[in-house]
Amino acid sequence: MSTRVLPEPDPARCRDLADDLRAAGFTASVLRSAWGPLADDAIVRGLPSPALRALGQRRDALAVLGRLLVLGMPQPAADVMAALPRCGADGLVALGLARVAGDEVVPEALVRPQELEDAAGTVHWWVASDLDETALGGPLPEDHVLGVGGASLTLAALQLPTPARRVLDVGTGCGIQALRALRGRRAQVVATDVSQRALAFTRLNALLNGADGIETRLGSLFEPAAGERFDRVVSNPPFVITPRSGGVPEYEYRDAGFAGDDLVAAFIAGVGDVLEPGGVAQLLGNWETHGGRTGLDRVQEWVERSPVPLDAWVIEREALDPIAYAELWVRDGGTAPGREGYAALVDEWLDDFAERGVAEIGFGYVLLRRPLAGAPTLARYERLPQAVDPSGLGAHLAQALAAHDRLELTDDGGLEASTLVVSPDVTEARHLRPGDDDPTVIELRQGGALARVRSVDPALAALVGACDGELTVGALVAAIAELMEVDAATLRADLLPGVRELLFTGFLRFA
Structure with a gap:
C-alpha cells in the first residue's frame, strides 16, 4: 500500500x-x-x-x-x-x-x-496523476497512480451512453472512468480503489473538472459496495498478469495480487451481486490460453459459473505470446531493454508462464448484463483483431444490445414484416476474376462501429442493397427468390439468420 x-x-x-x-x-x-x-x-x-x-x-x-x-x-x-x-x-x-x-x-x-468525443460533442478534462517514467528518469514506484492511457481512453469510449442512475467504478485510479460515467447524466458514482493515493487523485480531478456526484471508497473489488446495487459497473482493473515472485515489482495500478488471470475471473464471479436487474458491467481484461482451452473458452466458463446468470458479450482484441507480453509490461514499469534488470524481469514472467503452461495471453473487452428476468439470452465470444476507432463504440454497443433485445421478441414472421435500412457507414466490395461477370466474393464493410468485414452470398447482398425502409423483409425475399428462380421458403430459411446477425452487428437497422 x-x-x-x-x-x-x-x-x-x-x-x-x-x-x-x-x-x-x-x-x-x-x-x-x-x-x-x-x-x-x-x-x-x-x-x-x-x-x-x-x-x-x-x-x-x-x-x-x-x-x-x-x-x-x-x-x-x-x-x-x-x-x-x-x-x-x-x-x-x-x-x-x-x-x-x-x-x-x-x-x-x-x-x-484530455479530450473525449462522443455523441454529445467534445469534452475537455484536466487529469492529475503521478509523474511518469520519463519525468522520473527511471522505474516507477510501486504506488504509482497512472494517468490516462490508451486502455483507459478505450474503456471511456466503450461506456454505454444509455441512462444510469448509480454507477460503480471499480479500481478508479486517477478517476477517468468516474468522470466519463457522469458525462451527460445526473448520476451518483461510487469510485473504489485499494490505493488511498489513487482515491485522493480522483477527488482532486473531480474538483478540478467541476464534477459533482463522485464518492470515493477504499477497498478491493466489490467489498466497498457490498449489499448495494448499481445500474452500471465500469472497471479498468489491475488485470496485468504478474509473477508472484519477490523480484517483480507489484505496481498497484496494474497488479491486484492475484495469480494469473484470477482477477478477471473474480470480477465476473462477483459482479452479478452488485448489478440491478438490467444493469450492465463493462471492463477490460486479460485471459490466458492453457490446458487445451483458449482464453475465450475460459472466460465463457467463468460467465457460466457465475452465481447470478449473466448475458455476455466478450471481444478479444489482441493476443500476445508470453515473450511479447513479458516485454510489454517490463517496459511499462520503466525498465527499458538494455537497462540493468530487464532480462531478469522478462525471465520471471517466462518462468511463471512456463510453469502454468500458458501459450498465449488475450486482451479485450467484456460486457456483462444481469437479465431483467429469466435466463440469459446473449452469449457471444469473438475475436476481432482488426484496427478499430474507439470513438463512438459505446453508442454502437448500446444499439447492438437494443437490436438483440428486439430480435429476441421478434419471431421470423415479425422479422419478415419489418422494414430495414442499411447503416450509413456500410459499403460493399465485390471481387471478380479478370473477365468474369459474376463476383467470386462479396463483402460488406463497416466504416465505423467495430469495423467488421462480412462475406455474403449474392442473395443476402441483394437483400441488403434493397433495404431502404420501403419494402418489408418478406417482400424483398419473395422478389429475390423470383429473380433468382429459387424456392422462396428455402431462401427465407437461408436469409433470415443472416439478417438477424447483420442487425445485431450494425450493418442493418430497423427502419
Missing part, C-alpha cells in the same frame, strides 16, 4: 487552478497545435525532446504549463507565477502537485489535458 500522502484537495485552490488552465488555453488540441502531432505522439512513447524543440524559448503560459505539467520538467518560479496568477506556486504545493526548490517550481505530479 502507498505510504506517499497526497493532500486532501482544497476546492477553492482547485477552482483557481482550473481558471488559470482555462485562461491559458491548456487543452489537448491547443497543445497539439503548439508542438505538432508528431511531438504529441512522441510524448506517449516517452520522448519529450520533439515537443521541447517545438516550444523553443517560449515563456508564455501555455509553453510553461506544457513543460511543467505535461512533460514534468522544473520551471522558473517567476514563469509559473505568471502562468498561474490565481493558483500560483503555493497553490500547486498545497495540492501536492509541485514543490518549490530555490527559484524553480519542481513538479510532483502531472496534470494533462
